[in-house]
Amino acid sequence: MEGLVSLKTTPPGLSFHASPPSTTSGRELSLVRRSLPASSMGTRRRNGVVSIRAQQSETEDESATVSPGNGDVETALKVKEWEVGMFHNEVAATQGIRIRRRPPTGPPQHYVGPFEFRIKSEGNTPRNILEEIIWHKDVEVAQLKERRPLFRLKNALDSAPPTKDFVGALRAAYQRTGLPGLIAEVKKASPSRGILREDFDPIEIAQAYEKGGAACLSVLTDEKYFKGSFENLEAIRNAGVKCPLLCKEFIVDAWQIYYARTKGADAILLIAAVLPDLDIKYMIKICKILGLATLVEVHNEREMDRVLGIEGIELIGINNRNLETFEVDISNTKKLLEGERGQKIREKDIIVVGESGLFTPDDIAYVQEAGVKAVLVGESIVKQSDPGKGITGLFGKDISS
Numbered sequence: 001m002e003g004l005v006s007l008k009t010t011p012p013g014l015s016f017h018a019s020p021p022s023t024t025s026g027r028e029l030s031l032v033r034r035s036l037p038a039s040s041m042g043t044r045r046r047n048g049v050v051s052i053r054a055q056q057s058e059t060e061d062e063s064a065t066v067s068p069g070n071g072d073v074e075t076a077l078k079v080k081e082w083e084v085g086m087f088h089n090e091v092a093a094t095q096g097i098r099i100r101r102r103p104p105t106g107p108p109q110h111y112v113g114p115f116e117f118r119i120k121s122e123g124n125t126p127r128n129i130l131e132e133i134i135w136h137k138d139v140e141v142a143q144l145k146e147r148r149p150l151f152r153l154k155n156a157l158d159s160a161p162p163t164k165d166f167v168g169a170l171r172a173a174y175q176r177t178g179l180p181g182l183i184a185e186v187k188k189a190s191p192s193r194g195i196l197r198e199d200f201d202p203i204e205i206a207q208a209y210e211k212g213g214a215a216c217l218s219v220l221t222d223e224k225y226f227k228g229s230f231e232n233l234e235a236i237r238n239a240g241v242k243c244p245l246l247c248k249e250f251i252v253d254a255w256q257i258y259y260a261r262t263k264g265a266d267a268i269l270l271i272a273a274v275l276p277d278l279d280i281k282y283m284i285k286i287c288k289i290l291g292l293a294t295l296v297e298v299h300n301e302r303e304m305d306r307v308l309g310i311e312g313i314e315l316i317g318i319n320n321r322n323l324e325t326f327e328v329d330i331s332n333t334k335k336l337l338e339g340e341r342g343q344k345i346r347e348k349d350i351i352v353v354g355e356s357g358l359f360t361p362d363d364i365a366y367v368q369e370a371g372v373k374a375v376l377v378g379e380s381i382v383k384q385s386d387p388g389k390g391i392t393g394l395f396g397k398d399i400s401s
C-alpha cells in the first residue's frame, strides 16, 4: 500500500500526522510503484506542507504504515530517503542499470552514526568506481543545493548570455575538415590514470586547444575524482574562448543542469549507465528550455537501444572506457554502430561521438570508419607540452584552418 505522511513545515515544532489508511491494495501499489518515474517519488513540498510518500512491502499490514512514532522526524525522513533510493534502484534495474543510487547515509539500522564508520555490507558499499562517484555526487549535490537553491540559479539565468551551438560546431568542423569534429577535454586527472598533467592551467590549455582546431571543449568539473572544478569552466568561458563548452559532470539531479548553465556551459553529459530513461527524457527537456545541448553517453548495446528509443536525441557518445572496470577498447565504438543501430542513427541524423582511448591518427580513422562524426579526447592531447600541437599529432595533420 501507499500511505502519505504529511509534515507541516511550521517552525519551530515539526509535527507529523498520518493520512487516513489508503484503500490501495498491495498489488495496486506494486503497479503504482512501477509506473512512477524514479524522480517522482520522495519528498514533495506543496503549500507549505511536505508530503513524504511512504511505501511498504506487500506483506506489511495497514497498522505498519510508516509512523514517525515519538516525533523522530529526522529519522523518519532518512528512512524515507533510503526507501526512495531503493525504489529508484528497482526502476533502474528493469532497464539493465547496475549503478545503484542509494542515499549514502546508509540503511535505516545504520542511522546511529556517520556513514564512513558503517559496518560494510554489499548493500551499503559501492561496487565499483562509477557507483562510488555517483554516491559521492548525491551528497555533494545535496550540500550545494542548500547553499544555492534553484530559484537563485533561475534568477541568475535571467541575465545570462545565450548559449553557443555545440552540435552546430561539431557539424561545421566535420564539414570543414572531413574529419571527426574534436571535443578536446580539459582534464587534469582521472581515477584510472591519476594525475595527467602537473602544470595544469585550464585557460592556457583551453586556448591552445582552440588554436589547434578543436570544435568544442569538454571541461571536467568534478573535484574529488578528476581534480576539476566549476571555477575552471567559468574561467574558460570568461577568458573569451569561443568554442562551445561541455560541462563534463556526473549529473544526478536537474539542479546541476541549471548550475552548469550559470557557470557558462553550452552542453551537458548524461550517462545512460546511471540515469533511467525517464530521467534522461526529463533532463533533455530541461536542457532544451535552457538552450543546452545534451551528450548522452552509452557503453553497451542495451544502453544504446534505450537511448535510441528516446525522442529528441542529437548527440550520442559511445564511451570506449568501461566506467566500472576502466578497461578501454576502441572496437566498442565499431560494435555499437554495426547493423540496425547504425542504420537508425543515420536515419535520425544523430551525431555519434567516439569517446576515450584515442591516441593516434589510426585510432581516429578507425572510429571514423565505424561511423562517428565527432570524437572526445582527453589524455592523449592534454599530456603534450603544447596541447594544440597534440591535436595535430592526434589527427596526423594540422586541422586548425
Ligand SMILES: O=C(O)c1ccccc1NCC(=O)[C@H](O)[C@H](O)COP(=O)(O)O
Pocket (backbone or CB within 6 Å): 129, 130, 185, 187, 190, 191, 192, 193, 319, 321, 323, 326, 355, 356, 357, 358, 376, 377, 378, 379, 380
Ligand atoms: O577517465 C577515467 O578514468 C574515468 C573514470 C570513471 C568515470 C569516467 C572516466 N572518464 C571520463 C571519460 O570518459 C574520459 O574523460 C573521456 O572520454 C576522455 O577519455 P581519454 O581520451 O581516454 O582521456
